[in-house]
Amino acid sequence: MVQGIVNWNTQTTQKWLQNYVDDWVNFYQKNTNEGEVASYIPILQEANQQHLGISILGINGMEIRSGNVEIPFTIQSISKVFTFIVACIQRGVSYVLSKVDVEPTGGAFNSIMHLETRQVKKPFNPLVNAGAITITSMLIGDTAERKLEGFYQLLEKILGYRPPLNIDVYQSENESSVRNRAIGYYLLEMGYLESELDLTLETYFKQCSIEITIDDLARLGMILANDGEDPSTQEEIIPRQVARLAKVLMLTCGMYDASGKFAAYVGIPAKSGVSGGIVAVAPPRARDHQLPFLDGCGIGVYGPALDKQGNSIAGIRLLRHIANQWDLSIF
Ligand SMILES: NC(=O)CC[C@H](N)C(=O)O
Structure with a gap:
């Protein structure tokens, strides 16, 4: 593990950070006026557009939290990373990847077009809805609760x-799930689904509706x-190969279709959800010893006002700033 010259764990440096x-x-709070809270799932409109919060948890244990840190929100698409991980653990990586590809779409998260136009007969990747619903169909169990048991156990651990x-x-x-049902029927027609359509969609909607906080996201990212x-504890919670694959995705x-820009301007693996959460993963790095979180950290952000791609506007600006500063x- 890289040891910095500055000891970031002292109370003085932590306070300074x-x-x-x-x-x-405070500065990026003004950007919460831009964009809109998601409305295609009606209840998500009740979120307060002004909210912005961040939680950072270092692998070395250091914690920085700021803004609206206590607001619970639903995990939404961030769940897709973890159901992918569970599917890989339950069914094996090669089986999962034989059913869902690992290519970016450059399109919207709920696009159907990509399913139709593509030559290779499988959904593009596990993080767009088509791929995520296919992954959910692979989870073992004959009820939504049984299918989600592995996901719950991973979160709980x-x-x-x-x-x-x-x-x-x-x-x-x-x-309000017309679009996801349309995707589901298309997947069914193509023979991609491994469990019955209604059960798969019920499970998918439930996995998206699990309530978490930015502290939880920071810990998942860490x-x-x-x-x-x-x-x-040095316990392996996620097999290394699967964790790596999740970060690549x-x-x-x-x-989604802002992944290129996010990689260019922020440069770390991240996953957003339409309720306004983002989990970001900063792996250990060995460069300038004067920088904090050299051992790596997880970052959770919440800001429910979204851009057209469905990503938190203020959240991305804040992440970009921090990634550049550190x-x-x-x-
Ligand atoms: N981008 C998202 O967070 C989408 C998740 C949402 N539950 C949906 O399927 O539409």
């Missing part, structure tokens, strides 16, 4: 508690930054 992050959150299902969000999404291993597809880019 905290002041910086507080300033940055990392977070230390079982996050609750927000039943109102689930119902709202279930009732475990991925550490290649799937819990740094305090996050980098190339995690921010040289987090993996490139």
Whole structure:
């Protein structure tokens, strides 16, 4: 592990860093006026557009939190990273990749066009809806609850508690799910689904409706930054190969059709969700010893006002600023 010349774990340096992050959150607060809160799932409109919060958790244990840190929100598309991981653990990596590709689409997260136009007969990647619904169909179990048991167990192992299902969000999404049903029927027609359509969609909507906080996202990101291993117990929670694959997918597809720009300007694997959350993963780096979080960290951001791609506007600006200030880019 790289040891910095500056000891970032002292209370003085931590306070100093905290002041910086507080300033940055205050500065980017103005960007919460841009964009819109998601409305295609009606209940998500109730989110407060002004909210912005960040939680950073280092592999070395250092924690910085700022802004609206206590607001619970639903995990939405961020769940896709973790159901992919569970499917790989349950079914094996090569089987999963034989059913879903690992290519970015350059299109919207809920695009159907890509399913139709593509030559290779499988969804593009596990992080767009078509690929994610296919992955959900692969989870073992004959009810939504059984299918999600592995996902819950993974979350519980990392977070230390079982996050609750927000039943109102689930119902709202279930009732307004025309597009996802259309994708589901298309997947069914193509023979991609491994479980019955209604069961698959129920499971998918439920996985998206699990309620978490930015502290949870920071912890999930930190475990991925550490290649799937819990740094305090050295326990392998996610097999290293699967954690690596998840990070590749996050980098190339995690921010949908803004993934290229995110890689260029921020430069770390990340995954967004339409409720306004982003999980970002900064792996360990060995460069300038004067920088914080050299051992790597996970970052959770919440800002429900979204751009056209469905990513948090203020959240991305804040991440970009921090990544530049601390040289987090993996490139
Ligand atoms: N981008 C997202 O977060 C989309 C997730 C949402 N539950 C949907 O399927 O539409």
